[in-house]
Amino acid sequence: MKTEIFYVSLQSFLDYNIEFYNTMINISLPDGSVKQFAKGTTALAIARSISEGLARNVLAAKVGDQVWDADRPIEQDTSLVLYTWADAEGKAAFWHSSAHLMAEAIESLYPGVKFGIGPHIENGFYYDIDFMDYAISSDDFKKIEDKIMELAAQKQTFLRTPVTKTEALAYFTQKGDEYKLELIADLPEDAITFYKTGDFLDLCRGPHIPDTSFIKAFKLLSLAGAYWRGDEKRKQLTRIYGISFPKQKELTEYLNFLEEAKKRDHRKIGKDLELFMFSQKVGGGLPIWLPKGTALRERLENFLKKVQRKAGYQQVMCPHIGNVELYKTSGHYDKYGKDSFQPINTPIEGEQFFLKPMNCPHHCEIYKNKPRSYKDLPLRFAEFGTVYRYEQSGELHGLTRVRGFTQDDAHIFCTPDQLQDEFKGVIDIILYIFKTLDFKNFTAQISLRDKNDKVKYIGSDENWEKAEAAIIEAAAEKGLNTVIEYGEAAFYGPKLDFMVKDAIGRKWQLGTVQVDYNLPERFDLEYVGADNQKHRPIMIHRAPFGSMERFVAVLIEHTGGKFPLWLTPEQFIILPISDKYAAYANKLKETLEAADLRGSIDDRSEKTGKKIRDAELNKIPYMLIVGEKEEAEATISVRKQGEGDLGTMSVNDFITRINQEVNQYL
């Protein structure tokens, strides 16, 4: 039955080809040239006409505005771009094809399994598979990898066949794969294709690489559960992550990269450098900041406070809990009530309090503390506000996902006309912070309303249009490289988020700026305008770091624990050659501390080499070695972490040097 469908489709396809074989078509290439080829030529054939070497490396091609298989016949005049491993599109086809190959191997080893989806991802690919009654674990990886390499070497092609919806449904009904049937049901009638590799036939849009022999190195990375279509209520499939490369060497390099990244994991560095800890007794997801971590965090907070003071913010402080009425007014009670930490009850009065999950309701109350005039606006209330949110236990991750964290929060209350300027002001702060901390690889995402479903958002159409335009214009004016996502806005307003990657390339949202029409409404916030009428202010939530916890985590991974000198908990360590020089070391420390530098003395009875090694591993930026010579000359011998001996200098020269290094950013 299934082969028949194939046969018919393929035959008609070939007939079609032959019929038009002799006609020529014009292909325009990226260099601007236009060349003639026989109708029905392929990207691969065109590549071969340029060079044999190029043909060997072509993985896919852009024909017109679509990415195609390199071996799919081209029937009309069009433009052509060839994609190789160097192109994102080439990698995508390569990894997508690898997912098919993996599925083929798995189907042959575990007959009867059902397949969900198997896309490429940023690094590699995965396939969601229903393994039915098979018990699968990472112990099976070797067996699967061996099968994959065996199949890859067979140089199997990815045979593309357009099918009708009826044919597609018939095939997967007969195969008994309900996941594919569900996918097909959602597809349009005339755009369904099958791809066949060896014995494995899959519903697939393509494109694929010319054949499996391009895949020279293959590694299955991990196993995970993934809900079908991301829906928690539906069946959980087994997701297998893998990665593949055209060269063995590249796989080795990638695995080395992963190893190196592990060393920069903030959880490991946080433990090694004694920055923070977790305790089972205190509770999961509740980070405890150790003295050095606290020193680092306080310095970051003070830095931001200073920036915010200059930008016209006022610091406020609020309690960690709030009465249930506060959250009923804010609407958080309905939204978070059940999926949150449960209320705290007072013993006698029977009052209910919630741990605060956000600072905004408290800040709205501050706004309401007295009547506000348009002359008071914008008002900017800032608070390092610790909030508590229930996260499912499986979600917790080091400092990046926790249950108690401190937002570098502030709420700006302004008039609609002030919105754009305020937005720009916030972007300035975020960019200044990123620049100061050398975060170069960030992306900015503007989240707007779903254009087709405006009813689910609160606030007037006019205000939304104004706010969305304000964000887009502000971002453009600040030269941000942004992506716009429709439908990603919160129900209460559009937002702008800044994402930064961690050591292994996972994206984390840090800074965020959100417009809010909802809370001013719910709290009935108002100001008296120049017209002596009452008006509703607009509220902007913003947190440049996002949270202290997540920001420090990403900072650790970016720096590998080598923090900038102005931030680092310990700037210097004095290493006396022997305890004969303890007095000089103590005096030196006093002098440096008087000059606002911070550090300590390693007065252990160890050899200098040992002390240096320990200081290097602790990432202390400056090691000051003092012995007989230094004491006699009142100098210090300076060694910089990671760089080595800088020679001898006077104490004042050292202080000047440090101050210059600290001040170059601040």
Added chain:
RNA sequence: GCCUCUUUAGCUCAGCGGUAGAGCAGCUCAUUCGUAACGAGCAGGUCGUAGGUUCAAAUCCUAUAAGAGGCUCCA
């Protein structure tokens, strides 16, 4: 919460049915040393927890807790 894996000394890890091991850290002694690990000795673990199988369990089985990689969600 769900899927897969992990859990042995403060840290990193070996042992995988037959009396608990190493390196580092710690302590004591010795040493007073010049740019990445001096030496000797000592101490440290009911092998995550609770059951079970077995003559015998760190090792096999079951449950449970915590951690890791994902999924859903989110700063």
